[in-house]
Amino acid sequence: MNRPFFSRITRHASRLALAAILLGAPCAATAAEALKVTPELERAVVRGLEYLARTQKPDGSWPDMYGQVSGVVGLAMLAFLAHGEQPDEGKYGHVIRRAVDYIIKNQQANGLLSNEGGSPMYSHGFATLALGEVYGMIDDPRVGPALKKATGLIVSSQNAMGGWRYSVGCPDSDTTVSGAQMMGLRAAANAGIEVPITTIQRGVAFYKKCFCPGGGFGYMGADSPSPARAGIGLLILSLSGAYRAPEAKATADFLLAGGGMGFGGYFMYMCYYCSQAMFQAGGKYWRHWNESMTPAIITMQATNGSWPDQGSGGIVCSTAMALLSLEVNYNLLPIYQR
Numbered sequence: 001m002n003r004p005f006f007s008r009i010t011r012h013a014s015r016l017a018l019a020a021i022l023l024g025a026p027c028a029a030t031a032a033e034a035l036k037v038t039p040e041l042e043r044a045v046v047r048g049l050e051y052l053a054r055t056q057k058p059d060g061s062w063p064d065m066y067g068q069v070s071g072v073v074g075l076a077m078l079a080f081l082a083h084g085e086q087p088d089e090g091k092y093g094h095v096i097r098r099a100v101d102y103i104i105k106n107q108q109a110n111g112l113l114s115n116e117g118g119s120p121m122y123s124h125g126f127a128t129l130a131l132g133e134v135y136g137m138i139d140d141p142r143v144g145p146a147l148k149k150a151t152g153l154i155v156s157s158q159n160a161m162g163g164w165r166y167s168v169g170c171p172d173s174d175t176t177v178s179g180a181q182m183m184g185l186r187a188a189a190n191a192g193i194e195v196p197i198t199t200i201q202r203g204v205a206f207y208k209k210c211f212c213p214g215g216g217f218g219y220m221g222a223d224s225p226s227p228a229r230a231g232i233g234l235l236i237l238s239l240s241g242a243y244r245a246p247e248a249k250a251t252a253d254f255l256l257a258g259g260g261m262g263f264g265g266y267f268m269y270m271c272y273y274c275s276q277a278m279f280q281a282g283g284k285y286w287r288h289w290n291e292s293m294t295p296a297i298i299t300m301q302a303t304n305g306s307w308p309d310q311g312s313g314g315i316v317c318s319t320a321m322a323l324l325s326l327e328v329n330y331n332l333l334p335i336y337q338r
Helices: 011-023 039-055 070-081 093-105 120-134 143-157 175-190 197-209 227-239 246-256 267-281 283-299 315-330
Strands: none
Touching: 039 070, 039 283, 039 315, 070 093, 070 120, 070 315, 093 120, 093 143, 120 143, 120 175, 143 175, 175 197, 175 227, 197 227, 227 246, 227 267, 246 267, 246 283, 267 283, 267 315, 283 315
16 A cells, blocks of 8 residues: 655665565565566666676766756766665765765755756755755765755745746646656655655645546646656645545556557656656556566667667656666656655
8 A cells, every 4th residue: 555645665665675576585575566677677777787887977966968957967876776776885885975965065054955057946846855865865964954054945836736847936837757756755754854744745636636527637737648747747746635536547657548658759768767666556556567667678778788769858867767767666766656
């Protein structure tokens, strides 16, 4: 059963899950949901992490079209955490440390975790998620205050529609940018940062207003559902305590039936959200996704370990999202817990 939005996930529980995966022992978080860390999946993940570690710049960013965006740096860092890597420890500890340094260094005075002008709230949401997930794993007194400021900005910038858009202060909302903020809030709440319940309730209400009859969610209203937005909406409802809502069930069925699934643009972005959403839905939904889409993601990996950009924000972003999609099977990140 999904836990309430404000439940705390401990590192101890994550370590137990990792032990169960490595030793083949039964575990409620793994056996019941058909998590499968196959040799093929492990090889693909290690190759992807090697690519990210090899190409990271000394300042913590990546030499990619969007590799200097704080949100992309955060997603890349999350790919290491989702494999069980620890800051300042082991082969990849320095990669995580550099990413944390970069994100915090580029935080603005108002708490914004963005150093680019195009769509700063996208970056902010993903970077907040990253800080929320690394908090408690890293010995760094800067992380808590930075996360608190970032969370406060999300709360204060929620608009009258109940969502968020590209920039702080936008009066309108869309389900994609709002998804990044809601995920950031979930991670912050897991880390112990206070998040007003009214903020979550208003966010859920916005998604329900964008629900499309038959399943899925529109962009700014109840029209033109897409697989990516279906995954976003289903995940947000699931992690916000509305996993039994009829909108969640209809959307899970929408994705199970195909839901416009294809290999076009934004494919890894779609996979990133849908893999988490279908895991949260559990049962036949997760089994179908994991048995069909996980092998498809693996086959798309390039020989250098990366995944090609398909409108997902550059090769580094696409690689990070592909890895995070596959790494649901490890069930280690607090944000993946049910």
